Amino acid sequence: MADRHQLLTEQIPHLRRYARVLHAGRMADADDLVQDTLERAVNKWGLWRGVGSVRPWLFSIMHNLFVDQCAVRQAQATQALDDLPDGALPAQAATQELRLEALELLAALQRLSVPLREVLLLVAVEGLSYAETAKALSVPTGTVMSRLSRARSQLWQLTHGEGAQRPALRVIDGQRSVG
Amino acid sequence: MNPQRPDRDILMAYADGQLDDVRRAEVDRYLEHEARLAQTGEPPPPGAHNPVRAEIAALQAQNLALREALAPLLDEPVPARLLQPLAPPARPWVRAAAVALWIGVGAVAGSLITRESQQDGAVVAAQNEGMQHFVHQAELAYAVYTPDARRPVEVREGSDLTTWLSRRLQRPIVAPDALPGGLVLMGGRLLPGMPGKPAAQLMYQDAQGHRVTVYLRGMAKPTAETSFRIVPGKQASTFYWVDRQWGYALTGDLPRAQLLDAARALYQRYTADDPAPPGPTAAPQA
Numbered sequence: 001m002a003d004r005h006q007l008l009t010e011q012i013p014h015l016r017r018y019a020r021v022l023h024a025g026r027m028a029d030a031d032d033l034v035q036d037t038l039e040r041a042v043n044k045w046g047l048w049r050g051v052g053s054v055r056p057w058l059f060s061i062m063h064n065l066f067v068d069q070c071a072v073r074q075a076q077a078t079q080a081l082d083d084l085p086d087g088a089l090p091a092q093a094a095t096q097e098l099r100l101e102a103l104e105l106l107a108a109l110q111r112l113s114v115p116l117r118e119v120l121l122l123v124a125v126e127g128l129s130y131a132e133t134a135k136a137l138s139v140p141t142g143t144v145m146s147r148l149s150r151a152r153s154q155l156w157q158l159t160h161g162e163g164a165q166r167p168a169l170r171v172i173d174g175q176r177s178v179g
Numbered sequence: 180m181n182p183q184r185p186d187r188d189i190l191m192a193y194a195d196g197q198l199d200d201v202r203r204a205e206v207d208r209y210l211e212h213e214a215r216l217a218q219t220g221e222p223p224p225p226g227a228h229n230p231v232r233a234e235i236a237a238l239q240a241q242n243l244a245l246r247e248a249l250a251p252l253l254d255e256p257v258p259a260r261l262l263q264p265l266a267p268p269a270r271p272w273v274r275a276a277a278v279a280l281w282i283g284v285g286a287v288a289g290s291l292i293t294r295e296s297q298q299d300g301a302v303v304a305a306q307n308e309g310m311q312h313f314v315h316q317a318e319l320a321y322a323v324y325t326p327d328a329r330r331p332v333e334v335r336e337g338s339d340l341t342t343w344l345s346r347r348l349q350r351p352i353v354a355p356d357a358l359p360g361g362l363v364l365m366g367g368r369l370l371p372g373m374p375g376k377p378a379a380q381l382m383y384q385d386a387q388g389h390r391v392t393v394y395l396r397g398m399a400k401p402t403a404e405t406s407f408r409i410v411p412g413k414q415a416s417t418f419y420w421v422d423r424q425w426g427y428a429l430t431g432d433l434p435r436a437q438l439l440d441a442a443r444a445l446y447q448r449y450t451a452d453d454p455a456p457p458g459p460t461a462a463p464q465a
Contacts, residue, residue: 008265017252035261042265102248123195124242125249127413130197145188152241
């Protein structure tokens with residue numbers, strides 16, 4: 001109990017980063033999501049049994065909150081993503097040592113559907129195992145792998161492919177359909 | 180009999196470090212087979228447009244690029260409001276005292292409490308800043324160079340490795356020939372570090388082929404000496420410490436105790452000639 005504060009504090013930068021990518025760089029929305037996640041984690045602390053890392057558990061809370069928000073704000077979410085200017089995410093980070101390729105990559109990342117973005121972030125960036133990712137997102141491991149594979153080839157096409165097209169918006173559909 | 184080309188899912192899981200030992204060994208066998216073919220100049224097996232090695236490298240490069248692109252977001256200061264839900268519950272008498280104080284001092288106390296929580300946020304940010312970036316660089320350098328079969332090091336041990344690194348880093352670099360656990364020095368390389376402060380990587384290998392790297396560079400600003408800290412990772416863990424203006428990180432896929440032994444030995448070696456020291460510590464070896 002004593003180290004709950006520390007355990008959660010350590011995870012804040014990771015939660016903020018993940019939320020920021022989910023929210024396409026909108027900082028205030030992202031931090032609201034982090035705050036909701038932390039509050040829920042504190043309230044449900046007893047549910048985390050201290051088995052394994054606390055991070056996958058926090059990501060699963062955040063994922064569920066985000067899905068709920070999306071369901072509520074379906075129309076706005078579609079609108080917001082549609083209006084998203086290229087490279088919205090790194091507006092803040094650009095003042096730091098980000099190279100051009102990094103900016104392009106982040107802009108491309110924003111064009112992936114949310115379910116694809118989630119698996120890619122959890123596995124490639126946050127270093128969760130396929131099993132942990134599956135648990136955090138409440139989908140089978142096979143789904144994680146197929147989404148991961150699609151996420152990677154889409155990202156590859158967006159950053160390397162010629163005439164890479166702006167993908168159709170299927171964020172909301174993808175959010176509902178599992179697989 | 181030639182090993183079979185692994186399928187896409189297996190390659191991906193291999194690149195992500197998600198395979199069990201048996202299946203990872205199968206992919207390794209295939210990679211060796213592919214390397215032999217390349218050496219003998221034989222044509223690749225039919226149907227294999229891209230070498231498996233190249234596909235794995237591309238997947239890992241994408242992972243690294245993503246991690247690197249998003250790493251700066253970890254260093255941003257944490258707003259105080261996010262720390263508020265986490266405050267540990269005060270004991271009843273503490274809370275009573277706080278209430279008394281609040282009532283007694285009123286607005287002054289209120290402003291103090293606010294400032295304190297803001298400082299809390301600033302401390303978290305300061306801890307994250309720099310250190311996380313440093314450890315991340317060490318992890319990246321480990322992930323990129325240790326799997327390299329052909330050219331894991333830029334300069335092999337035995338040549339003028341330490342002289343060369345010392346000149347480039349503008350400090351005497353010590354590279355012990357061996358570390359506890361049968362880790363033998365292979366060589367090293369020069370890497371980009373901070374602006375105006377290049378970094379060095381030393382690589383060690385044990386009899387089983389486990390590789391461990393030492394990453395060191397000058398820090399952006401001098402820091403008080405830190406104790407050993409470990410950052411556990413999926414593939415490899417990193418022990419790091421800071422000695423004033425120099426940061427050291429030991430990264431490897433070894434049991435924690437073994438890594439710690441190696442880190443201790445390094446630490447002693449680096450501070451051996453200068454137990455209570457200002458300035459760069461280690462003695463030149465070359």
